[in-house]
Amino acid sequence: MDSPLAAREEGLPTVIDGETPDAGVIEAALRPAGAERDCCGGCRAASIIDPLLHLRHAHREQRDLCERLEAIADSLPYPDAAECRQLAHDVEEALDRHHRLEDEILFPLLRRRLGAQSPLQGSIDRLMVEHIEDRDHAAEAAENLMRLADGCKRCEVDAIAFQLRGFFEAMQRHLAFEDEVILPKAEALLTNEEMAQLLADFRQASKRCADADMPARTLRPVG
Ligand SMILES: [Fe+2]
Numbered sequence: 113m114d115s116p117l118a119a120r121e122e123g124l125p126t127v128i129d130g131e132t133p134d135a136g137v138i139e140a141a142l143r144p145a146g147a148e149r150d151c152c153g154g155c156r157a158a159s160i161i162d163p164l165l166h167l168r169h170a171h172r173e174q175r176d177l178c179e180r181l182e183a184i185a186d187s188l189p190y191p192d193a194a195e196c197r198q199l200a201h202d203v204e205e206a207l208d209r210h211h212r213l214e215d216e217i218l219f220p221l222l223r224r225r226l227g228a229q230s231p232l233q234g235s236i237d238r239l240m241v242e243h244i245e246d247r248d249h250a251a252e253a254a255e256n257l258m259r260l261a262d263g264c265k266r267c268e269v270d271a272i273a274f275q276l277r278g279f280f281e282a283m284q285r286h287l288a289f290e291d292e293v294i295l296p297k298a299e300a301l302l303t304n305e306e307m308a309q310l311l312a313d314f315r316q317a318s319k320r321c322a323d324a325d326m327p328a329r330t331l332r333p334v335g
């Protein structure tokens with residue numbers, strides 16, 4: 113299975129077919145092949161079949177994280193301590209791995225195809241700045257979630273709720289722009305050959321991440 117076209121011919125879900133399939137369908141298609149380590153936001157490294165579908169899947173997972181953050185904010189001042197600890201871990205993991213695939217692989221390719229005069233060049237600049245900000249905010253959210261789990265002072269709760277809401281609302285706006293503008297543009301512009309290259313680069317980046325067992329943010333572009 114080396115390209116989205118091949119995936120489509122075998123009846124597997126691809127974004128080329130239009131509407132993103134249900135998360136369960138995606139999971140079923142992505143699950144079977146080799147790698148054990150969940151390396152980049154939900155997909156097994158050896159079984160990514162469509163790079164843009166992979167990103168949409170990761171976005172769906174990040175929306176789930178946003179809903180969990182909102183649930184914690186709504187529950188204050190009586191949060192679920194176990195959920196706070198789990199969420200503190202999940203938030204930083206999801207962003208690190210996902211941002212690398214966009215910043216180092218998808219965006220450079222899309223920039224070349226858009227041309228220098230495209231207004232989306234500025235949008236991509238903004239998205240990359242937001243990645244940095246979101247990782248900083250994720251780190252702050254993780255600290256705040258751990259403070260909640262450990263039972264922080266009542267007077268700190270309002271400030272923590274404000275920080276959590278600001279973080280997940282910004283992340284939701286970012287995801288919406290990528291899903292509604294960036295990924296459709298990539299689907300429209302990229303040739304089957306470029307999609308196959310994107311797929312290969314995603315796989316290689318995921319494999320390097322798994323082999324090196326290193327933070328995804330430190331990996332360099334492939335090729
Ligand atoms: Fe994204």
Ligand SMILES: [Fe+2]
Pocket residue numbers: 211214239243286290
């Ligand atoms: Fe992004």
